[in-house]
Amino acid sequence: MIAVAGSGAFGTALAISLAANGQAVQLWARDPDHAEEMRRTRENARRLPGVALPDALQIITELETIPAEIPVLLSVPMQRLRDMLVLHKLALGGRPLVACCKGVELSTGLGPTAIIEELIPSAMPAMLTGPSFAADIARGLPTALTLACHDRAAGRALQQALSTHNLRIYRTTDTIGAELGGAVKNVIAIASGAVMGAGLGESARAALMTRGFAEMQRMALALGAQPETLSGLSGFGDLALTCTSDQSRNYRFGQSLGRGESFDASITVEGAATSRAVLERAREMKIDMPITEAVVAMLDGTLQLRQAMEMLLSRPLKEE
Ligand SMILES: NC(=O)C1=CN([C@@H]2O[C@H](COP(=O)(O)OP(=O)(O)OC[C@H]3O[C@@H](n4cnc5c(N)ncnc54)[C@H](OP(=O)(O)O)[C@@H]3O)[C@@H](O)[C@H]2O)C=CC1
Numbered sequence: 329m330i331a332v333a334g335s336g337a338f339g340t341a342l343a344i345s346l347a348a349n350g351q352a353v354q355l356w357a358r359d360p361d362h363a364e365e366m367r368r369t370r371e372n373a374r375r376l377p378g379v380a381l382p383d384a385l386q387i388i389t390e391l392e393t394i395p396a397e398i399p400v401l402l403s404v405p406m407q408r409l410r411d412m413l414v415l416h417k418l419a420l421g422g423r424p425l426v427a428c429c430k431g432v433e434l435s436t437g438l439g440p441t442a443i444i445e446e447l448i449p450s451a452m453p454a455m456l457t458g459p460s461f462a463a464d465i466a467r468g469l470p471t472a473l474t475l476a477c478h479d480r481a482a483g484r485a486l487q488q489a490l491s492t493h494n495l496r497i498y499r500t501t502d503t504i505g506a507e508l509g510g511a512v513k514n515v516i517a518i519a520s521g522a523v524m525g526a527g528l529g530e531s532a533r534a535a536l537m538t539r540g541f542a543e544m545q546r547m548a549l550a551l552g553a554q555p556e557t558l559s560g561l562s563g564f565g566d567l568a569l570t571c572t573s574d575q576s577r578n579y580r581f582g583q584s585l586g587r588g589e590s591f592d593a594s595i596t597v598e599g600a601a602t603s604r605a606v607l608e609r610a611r612e613m614k615i616d617m618p619i620t621e622a623v624v625a626m627l628d629g630t631l632q633l634r635q636a637m638e639m640l641l642s643r644p645l646k647e648e
C-alpha cells in the first residue's frame with residue numbers, strides 16, 4: 329500500500345498510476361467537500377479533470393487512517409510543506425516520507441528533505457522529482473522520474489514500490505542535486521517563458537536554458553551535489569521539459585510576464601517564491617546567478633524584460 333497526501337494535480341496523477349498498477353492507494357484531501365466530490369464522481373474535477381479514479385484508489389480525509397510504516401508521498405506546494413508537516417506530525421512519523429514538491433523554502437532556504445528531517449526526525453526523507461506532467465502520468469503515458477534518498481536500502485524499496493507500468497523510476501542518494509535541479513529549473517522556465525512571450529525567439533531561449541543550466545550547476549555543486557544528478561532527469565531532463573512546454577505553469581506564467589499580461593494567482597507557480605529563495609542563498613554563498621537575479625527583478629517590477637536581456641547580453645565577455 330501507498331498513501332498520497334495532497335490531492336492536487338500531481339498527487340492525484342501519481343495515485344492514479346499506482347492504483348492502476350494494482351496497488352492499494354489512499355489519497356488524502358484536506359477539504360472534506362473535495363473528498364466527497366471525488367468519492368461521488370470518481371474524478372478529481374478540480375485539479376485533474378477528465379481522468380477516472382481507479383477502484384483501488386481510496387479517498388481519505390484523515391491522515392491518521394494511513395497504516396503505520398506505509399510510505400506517504402507529500403504532494404503539496406513547496407511553500408506549504410512546513411505547515412502541513414507541523415499540523416500532521418504525529419500521523420506522518422515513523423515511515424518513509426517522499427516529497428514530491430519542487431522548490432526551496434523562502435523563509436529558511438531549505439529544500440523539502442531538510443524540512444522533513446527538521447520536523448519529523450522519525451521519518452525517512454526522500455524526494456521524487458524529474459520531468460513529468462501530471463496529465464501525462466494520469467493518462468498512462470510513459471514517464472521517467474528520479475527517487476532520491478540518502479539511505480540506499482530505503483531508496484531501493486521506494487524505487488520498487490513506486491514503479492508502475494508507466495512510471496520508470498531511477499534512483500540516487502544525492503538528495504541535494506535532485507532537489508536543486510527541480511527547484512532551479514522552474515526559475516529558468518519562467519525566464520524562458522518570458523523570452524518567448526515577448527517574441528525574442530527560440531535562439532534566445534536556448535541560450536537562457538544553457539546558461540540557466542550553468543547557474544543550476546554552480547549552486548548545486550557548491551552545496552555538495554554530484555554533477556551526474558544535474559545532467560540527469562531531475563536537472564537537465566526537467567529543465568528541457570519545463571522550458572519548452574505550454575503544459576508547464578511556470579513557463580506559461582513567464583509567457584504572461586513577457587507579454588505584460590496578468591496571470592491567475594490561484595495557479596501553483598513554484599518558481600516565483602523559489603527564485604527569491606535561490607537568489608538569497610546565492611548571494612550568501614557569493615554564487616553568480618544572473619538569470620535568477622533578472623527573474624526576481626522582473627517579478628518585483630524593477631526590471632522590464634528587454635532591460636533584463638540587455639543586462640544579460642552586456643555582461644563581461646568570458647569563456648564558456
Ligand atoms: N502538476 C504537475 O504536473 C507536477 C507537479 N509537481 C510538483 O508537485 C507539487 C504540487 O503541485 P500540484 O499537485 O501540481 O499543485 P496543485 O496546485 O494542483 O495542488 C496543490 C495541492 O496542495 C494542497 N495544499 C495546498 N496547501 C496545503 C496545505 N497547507 N496543507 C495541505 N494541502 C495543501 C491543495 O489543496 P486544496 O485543493 O484543498 O487547495 C492541492 O490539493 C509542486 O511542488 C509541483 O512543482 C511535480 C511534477 C509535476
Ligand SMILES: O=C(CO)COP(=O)(O)O
Pocket residue numbers: 430458459460461514517566569570575576577578579596597598
Ligand atoms: O514540474 C513539472 C514538470 O516536471 C511541472 O511543471 P509546472 O509546475 O511548471 O507545471
